[in-house]
Amino acid sequence: MPSPAEVESPTGDEVLDPDRPWVVLVWNDPINLMSYVTYVLQKLFGYSLEKATTLMLDVHEKGRAVVSSGPREQAEMDVFRLHEHGLWATMQQD
Amino acid sequence: VAWWSRFPFEPVDDERVVVHLRRRERLLLATVVARARESLLSPADPTLQRLFPTAHPDDPARQAEWEDMARDRLLEARFAAFDVIEATVDDEELTVDQLMVWSQGLNAIRLLLGTALDVSEDLEEVDEDDPNVADYAVYDYLGYLVDGTVRALSTHLPPDGGA
Secondary structure, eight states: OOOGGGSOOOOGGGOOOTTSOEEEEEEOOSSSOHHHHHHHHHHHHOOOHHHHHHHHHHHHHHSEEEEEEESHHHHHHHHHHHHHTTOOEEEEEO | OOGGGSOSEEEOSSSEEEEOOOHHHHHHHHHHHHHHHHHHTOTTOGGGGGGSOOSOTTOHHHHHHHHHHHHHHHHHHHHHHHHHHHHHTTOSEEEHHHHHHHHHHHHHHHHHHHHHHTOOSSOOOOOTTOTTHHHHHHHHHHHHHHHHHHHHHHTTSOTTTTO
16 A cells, blocks of 8 residues: 555645656747748757748648757756747646 | 749858858848847837747646746847858858758747737738838748748758658
């Protein structure tokens, strides 16, 4: 039988797994060129032209797209580099 | 051949790009970069916020941490890009690395200008008595240049993306 310390105490919906991956979103904006956004996604994430174009069109038509996911530190680095390139990026836990 | 009928940046090999800009275009760029530098030195300018997007819109505490971590670094990156453009604005050739910096720097300037002009996605006709008519023209011209950097730099991306 496990000791009490080994039993996770259920506290309802508030129990969040801190290791849940983070997602990085890019949001639509009226200024960045479609060609530039596609290029930046290829450059930063190594995506093919086809995949980067699909993501860019999602941003353009649906307002946003998830462009990467992973641990918090990786997501922060991705967001920073996207901001450095002028893209409108946010991060949130999945 | 009119200047707008050709590409501004022409890749010549794996490392170099020829810059097809006339002297007056280079003078315009130098002026535009100097003006953007002034904007960055005026922290009260609300259009600056576009260069420092919110990373955590739903979490003020995390957002405050983010700003402490990212804002100065993003600012330094823009000044560094402006330094490179100013130092090479008269060059007939750029390295691919320099052109990447031009691309980011010119795009940042276009973001500032577009934010100040409050542009929408579909460019509408500008009124003939609009006091910002010259700024709209510079905004369009920067779009042509940024698109030109992308055309030239895309030839240096791995064709299959590698991912």
